[in-house]
Amino acid sequence: MSKHILIAGLGLIGGSIAKNIKFHHPSSSVLYGYDQNRATLNYAREYQIVDEAFTDFEKGVKKADIIFLATPIHITIKLMDRLNRLAFDHEVIITDVSSVKGPVMQKAEQLQDEKIIFIGGHPMAGSHKQGIEAARSHLFENAYYVLTPSRRAQPKHMNELKQILNRTKSHFVELKAEEHDLMTGVVSHFPHLIASALVHQAKNWEEQYPFLPHLAAGGFRDITRIASSNPELWQDIFFQNRTKLIRLLSDWLEEMQELKDLLKNRSKDQLISFLSDAKRYRDGLPKKETGAIPKFHDLYVDIYDRPGELYKVIKYLADERINIVNIQILEIRENMTGVLQLTLQTEEELHKARQILTDHGYQLSTIDHE
Ligand SMILES: NC(=O)C1=CN([C@@H]2O[C@H](COP(=O)(O)OP(=O)(O)OC[C@H]3O[C@@H](n4cnc5c(N)ncnc54)[C@H](O)[C@@H]3O)[C@@H](O)[C@H]2O)C=CC1
Numbered sequence: 437m438s439k440h441i442l443i444a445g446l447g448l449i450g451g452s453i454a455k456n457i458k459f460h461h462p463s464s465s466v467l468y469g470y471d472q473n474r475a476t477l478n479y480a481r482e483y484q485i486v487d488e489a490f491t492d493f494e495k496g497v498k499k500a501d502i503i504f505l506a507t508p509i510h511i512t513i514k515l516m517d518r519l520n521r522l523a524f525d526h527e528v529i530i531t532d533v534s535s536v537k538g539p540v541m542q543k544a545e546q547l548q549d550e551k552i553i554f555i556g557g558h559p560m561a562g563s564h565k566q567g568i569e570a571a572r573s574h575l576f577e578n579a580y581y582v583l584t585p586s587r588r589a590q591p592k593h594m595n596e597l598k599q600i601l602n603r604t605k606s607h608f609v610e611l612k613a614e615e616h617d618l619m620t621g622v623v624s625h626f627p628h629l630i631a632s633a634l635v636h637q638a639k640n641w642e643e644q645y646p647f648l649p650h651l652a653a654g655g656f657r658d659i660t661r662i663a664s665s666n667p668e669l670w671q672d673i674f675f676q677n678r679t680k681l682i683r684l685l686s687d688w689l690e691e692m693q694e695l696k697d698l699l700k701n702r703s704k705d706q707l708i709s710f711l712s713d714a715k716r717y718r719d720g721l722p723k724k725e726t727g728a729i730p731k732f733h734d735l736y737v738d739i740y741d742r743p744g745e746l747y748k749v750i751k752y753l754a755d756e757r758i759n760i761v762n763i764q765i766l767e768i769r770e771n772m773t774g775v776l777q778l779t780l781q782t783e784e785e786l787h788k789a790r791q792i793l794t795d796h797g798y799q800l801s802t803i804d805h806e
């Protein structure tokens with residue numbers, strides 16, 4: 437029996453889930469899309485990412501037995517209030533993709549209807565881009581996908597959701613909202629706050645030293661890359677996870693004070709310990725098998741469905757003696773861009789290939805390799 441799935445919010449994340457389901461389960465699912473943006477809905481219909489598009493949330497909900505809420509977090513919470521006002525005549529699994537789980541799970545536990553089975557979700561992969569055009573069906577490959585069951589969710593419901601998401605090739609992990617929000621606070625939200633603060637510091641100093649940006653070498657760019665992401669999304673994340681971020685900020689200020697003292701006191705040995713401890717921990721981070729980092733040296737290239745396109749990509753790499761060990765067309769439909777997956781042997785070749793193809797104007801994967 438086919439599943440009727442509604443994706444509310446067809447942006448980067450909702451669009452990627454929709455594409456993944458549509459592409460891998462075409463005959464076993466009917467996909468509905470809801471979004472406030474008509475252009476997004478038109479795009480989703482035009483490229484057959486959804487079977488039917490709704491501008492009315494409740495109309496889409498009535499048709500679905502699985503619902504993904506993939507809107508900004510504060511909107512997701514509002515949509516949950518609307519779901520709470522509906523009466524369901526069949527069991528419905530509702531999940532979300534929000535980067536912060538506490539406020540969403542709090543709302544989930546208030547959902548009255550016994551037919552609503554809420555399972556919190558958070559795919560730990562993304563991009564600095566937004567909107568349906570940036571959506572990719574392989575976005576979550578090799579990334580962790582956090583699931584947070586509410587009290588009514590039983591193993592059979594968890595399995596059903598995992599089954600729908602299995603072709604995302606992500607790794608499911610169950611976490612409580614509290615531990616999720618603290619951990620993502622530490623490794624995702626707080627670093628973002630600091631990255632943006634570093635950019636502000638540079639901007640302030642530029643007034644006095646206009647040449648400053650030209651000296652911004654690789655280090656500054658690496659550490660501030662995430663500051664180029666969507667400000668509305670990150671404001672929402674900071675706000676929803678504010679209690680954890682305030683706590684982390686207090687710890688940070690204390691640590692900065694200690695660092696300041698080390699410098700003032702010329703404590704060279706302690707500074708070396710500080711740097712060596714950080715290096716040891718950073719060097720020991722799992723590299724190839726976790727997070728949004730692909731297991732192999734895979735490169736995803738957007739290509740057009742036109743004669744000779746594949747040949748051009750391969751020739752650019754062959755000219756530079758880059759060996760392709762595996763090649764796969766992940767997703768291509770007539771007259772639209774598709775995704776070419778190239779597997780290379782070494783990390784060095786991967787970096788070189790990225791450079792060559794970027795120089796030739798190709799759009800590469802939104803999955804970050806560093
Ligand atoms: N961007 C990222 O890297 C990641 C984002 N997330 C989560 O995914 C969710 C969505 O983020 P993105 O897909 O990045 O954003 P996006 O901006 O690409 O997509 C959001 C979509 O929601 C729609 N929308 C906004 N307000 C709406 C409303 N009132 N009613 C109906 N539709 C509405 C927009 O038109 C848009 O299509 C957020 O909750 C975020 O925390 C999770 C993992 C990664």
Ligand SMILES: O=C(O)C(=O)Cc1ccc(O)cc1
Pocket residue numbers: 534535559560561562563564623624625662
């Ligand atoms: O790791 C990051 O911070 C990213 O750049 C991608 C990302 C952004 C938001 C999420 O909720 C999950 C992953």
